[in-house]
Amino acid sequence: MKNSFTLFTLITALMSYAVGNELDHASKMAASQKIFSNEVRGMLIERCVKCHGGKKTRSGFNLTTRQGLLLGGDQGVAVIAGEPNESPIISYLRHTEEPFMPPKESRLPDPLIEKVEKWIALGAAYDKPLLDNATNQNEGPMEVTDEDRSYWAFAPLKTDFPSGTKVDDFLKTGELASPRTLTRRLYFDLTGLPPSPEEIDQFENDNSPESHSKLVEQLLGSKQFGERWARHWLDIARFAESHGFEQDYNRNFAFHYRDFVIRAFNENMPYDQFVRWQIAGDELAPSNPMAMMATGFLGAGVFPTQITISEAERVRYDAMDDMLATMGSAMLATTIGCARCHDHKYDPIPTKDYYRMLSAFTTTVRSDIDIDMSSLDNKSNDELTHKIKKAKIARNDYANEGLITAFRTWNRERLETKATAIKNPQWDILSPKSLLSQGGATFSPQSDGSHLASGKNAAFDTYTFITSTPTDNLRAFRLEALAHKSMKKGGPGRASNGNIALSDLKVTCGGRPLKLANPRATFEQNNLPVSAIIDDNPKSAWAIDPQFGKDHSAIFEITNPEDCKTGEDLVFVLKFENNTGHNIGRLRLSSSVHEPKTLTFSKENASPEEIATNQIDKLIKAAKGKFDNKLRARLLEIYKPLNKEWRELDSALTNLESEQKKTITKVMVCSDGNKVKPMRHHTSSGSIPNFYKQTHFLKRGDTRQKGEVAKLGFLQVLTRGDVPRPEQSRSAIADWITDSKNGAGHLLARVIVNRIWQHYLGQGIVATPNDFGFQGQRPSNPELLDWLAHELIDKKWNLKHIHRIILNSDAYRAKRMPRRLEAEAIRDNALAVSDLMDKKMYGAGTLKEEMLRRSIYFMIKRTKLVPIMQSFDWPDSLTSLGKRAVTTTPSQALIFINDPNMRRMAEGFAKRISAKSDPIKEAYQIAYGRLPSDGELAAAETFIGEQQKSHSNDKHKALSDFCGALMSANEFIYIE
């Protein structure tokens, strides 16, 4: 890839030679070489070569030879011979353009820079390479030295702070903001919601010196704190709920990770645990739902769902890279991902370190698993278990006593009145002795005598239904494929569109085949008629597209009724061999003794009571007075759904049981693919593995250029002394990253306190929150950063402690320029003032813009980002983002003036104030936390009056226009 670049540079260089004549050129080069020997060479050796061709080759720029110098580096050309004004190196040396060179050092003296300019102008000649063994290749493998470890971000924290140190010891602060301003600021910063007028009054009237810190405590303890701060972390975690790429399938259970973050922040989970669980919760605490939910972090990135064989391995390395690179950016503000193809260009991260760490994720896959969430809300499961036990006893007791008496009464009354039994029904519903699916589906009997299939849906299935022949001389069968909401489009088939395709039906009685003829059906799909069921072609079939969601039946005449003998086995074999998965989802079979021509598809006879009554009648008749315990039990079994008391007791029990079941929830986790079922899509072909057994060192990141197998390791630059290195496990990474003695703990702490500082003060102490490396910014106040990080570790990674010490500082309380709220807070603010907000926490989100919950509950689907959020600079959720951009565009303004959802909120706001004695003052209090000035009041009154007139005296509309304007104004979304 470098070659084309080289060529281009050389051409440019050659072209500049061509300008003068040969002689002129030679003398110029000689003069240039003289400057080089006398001044430039020494300077390059002293100030440049260490990082550009000596121990390191930063930016891929190696100036040990002239060829290398003219070649340039990753950032492009540095020197164009003969063209000092076009050579970026001069601006770097003059410190007029970044990167300033030499970095972090004083500028070269001007006369020396002028020499360099002259040298370049004359042709940038060398007398010999700067180093004896210089080549144009990068040197051998990068070595991580103690000097690298002394770089500010990797160095140990400074810890010798006197006790009683405060934030304000490190900073000078100007005038403090007013209490009213501070209240509003605290509410938005901590909860993302505005204070109500009452809350502001309450704070203003509290003149105690602790009023500020009291409010800080109150808000840190509110549930909305987690909802506000979780969103900051989700940006960093590139959280979204779909795979991206071709189909962008939803990850329906990924939202649990979002809920984990909200809960963790609300319950002030120690930061080291928060980090450890996100990396390896499944290994560290598999029985804790929070630990499992936390692993969603690893799997939140994109993943292609349509993979060809030639891409499969690269795709897997991409997926692991996504986990490692995000962990690096999010937790260590270190761009580990840059070391995938070559040693890191700027930071001391050799490619070896990259693959050693990558190997920790070798078997890590996404999986949807069942987790018992009952411990989450401290709901006592014991209490529920006790209730269930009691309900069970109550029901069983009744079944053993009351039910028997009730049956006797019911049966007697029934026989006396003979009202319920239907004489000569058209159809007798057949109840099977056995019903089996060859393909592995399971059937559950329904109260109407049908059987609902669930579980496995084989591509081509065969159902075998065995019953006793109810009576001699059967004349017809009815086969019903019934609708049910559990199927696609309501069925009646289990195909992906709800269709069926029954290709064959064979019936035998006592082993004798029954011949079927004259079939008819409620509906027949084009070219897929009911007659296909009994033709000779095993593939042709009966289907019902597009009549989905409806019950269908087919009637067959029996041409040899004489072969039907009461009590013999009646066997139905149904085959589905026409189309993938087109098996019947709810089946019911019936027989009839009536003249076939008179039979209809009628469902008379199908009420549960009638079915039960018929069955009971038959059993009693067949028993001929001999009642044994088995028969009694069978009769009661059939009867009990008809009994009201039993039904009530039974449903009480079922409700309790389902409540218990409800705490078992599907959660998307990341775990070892050998232990959980990897998430898989129909779009990956069978031969594509979910993961590979080993992770190899790759040359240039290319899966076709494999080196040895990589064994687990950590970033050397963040490792001191011995760190335990168990076999491939993510928990080893979790240990190392939080190890504040020998591992990465100090950097981990620096990174998170910097993020907290950034959200409160508008800018981090390090302005590049996701990159503390060489390319990033230096801390503006390194002592403060180290002190905050030290405090965090010292207080056992207590995050709220850090919030608290920042929030109670004068630095935070000072006057400041207004800052725009983020997308979520803008919308939540509008929702809050409208009084329409639904404060329900947790659970699946939605894409619907009209949702009334807080914006953190929008589902994040990568190809369908919620437009209003996207418009206000929502992250793209593709890679970790440490700081959002702030843009101002006309399409944002269009949302405020024309979006129907925004208007609905303005109307809600108007309704809220309309009944008040002074709606304008109230509106100002709600929207801006202050009263209007006299001028503002007058302007508002005039505006409302005029609008009301033009709206044919509709005051609500006028007030809505007014509220809409208040919500559109800068003061609403810029918080001081």
Added chain:
Amino acid sequence: MIKDNHCGRIENAFTRRELLQRAGGGIGMLALNSLLTGEGKASTNIGANPMASRYPHGFGNAKRVIWLFINGGPSHVDTWDYKPGLEKANGKKLEGFDNTTGFFDKAVGPLLKSPFEFKQYGQSGMWASSIFPHLSQHVDKMAFIKSFHTESNNHSPALFMANTGVPRMSNPCVGSWVTYGLGTENQNLPAFVVMSDPLNRGLPKGHAANWGSGFLPGAFQGTWVRSKGEPIPNLKRITGLSDQQQRAQLDFLGKLNAAHEKRYPAETELTARIKSFELAYRMQQEAPECFEIDNEPEHIKSLYGIGEKRCAHFARQCLMARRMVERGVRFVQIYSGGMENARSWDGHGDIKKNHTQFAGETDQPIAGLLADLEQRGMLDETLVIWGGEFGRLPVSQLSGGKPTGRDHNPHAGCYWFAGGGTRGGTSYGETDEVGHKAAVDTVEIHDIHATILHLLGMDHKRLTYLHSGRRFRLTDVSGRVIHDVVA
């Protein structure tokens, strides 16, 4: 620079010049970072208006781009890359062919000659297939690249590659980079517009990620124009509010903001936001007009083929694209075809039927667009691009046992540029004898991107954005301007 002023709103393109001048060099893309800053910088504020028109490096004729994205993988050997060698080898096995090159490794058939007739056209004598009776009349305007190749044999990675330079879903697309670099000339219209198939055949694979802004600020993402209903969201006033009532509301809002602004006179962001409401109001008045092609004269409509059933839908989009660029929209992308298989140029089953249909849908509209741009004197400044994610294989794909289809080919494909300072009637690069692989002067997508930026006056090595500790480029660490196609 457009002087013609249809909407009267074209902003002065040069006002920000001074901000962009780099010390000594006068070439300004690095300096853009001081105006447009991301997470790596002292401030995240994207200047007063991210869309303000900016002045490029000073070379390049093109001011705007229309990219006709030939979606699904157009077959180069059946469109523009005439292969007599393939004709000769028809029916033979392609020796050494790797069956996993395409998508269906078990349906590889023998070499298949193009079912279409090729002829030379124009003064330049460029070859064109008989499926382009209209476009073949314009070959002297076209600069062909016949040695394009890409990384993936799969639609969405290849689409991402073509649009963003990486086969993953992560980076900004060309349109976003261009608007990031140049802003736009008309604040009343979106800077970057995307139109997809209006016949319910779906979106290109990977959907909106193909026109996403990736890590660039969201303001630079493509605006997807809906084919039904309101073309752009929130252009319509809420029901029950008259223009006069809204105007009064905005005037009142102006008062609220003015009072607030007095307290923070130095905050340009607040001022920019005040201005954005006026821009929005004007956009709401004027943008719909841009989409109203029905008022165009009959001869223009028929030039694009709006009366023809087979191509009316694409003709409307091409005409809309012309109206947009005429009004200062910077970048327009139109996708021909929907998702995959028979819904786009993805001729797996029957290449003859498939390409006859999709060429029929686009031939006259694109030819009309080229002619119309030329007659309006706009072609010089408008870069028109024809091309898709990859080409197709010279071997057939068996369909029902018959060698009638063609599978994906990442190793070869064809693009052409027209207008915008390109050299018409030229051809760059070649594929091998049968069109299996790019063979001479091979071109990767980074080279095409570098050339697009170059034609627009930007150096692809200097158009950078700092994100997560790295200065990203559209062309990553590659890219070479194909000077042979530049006039």
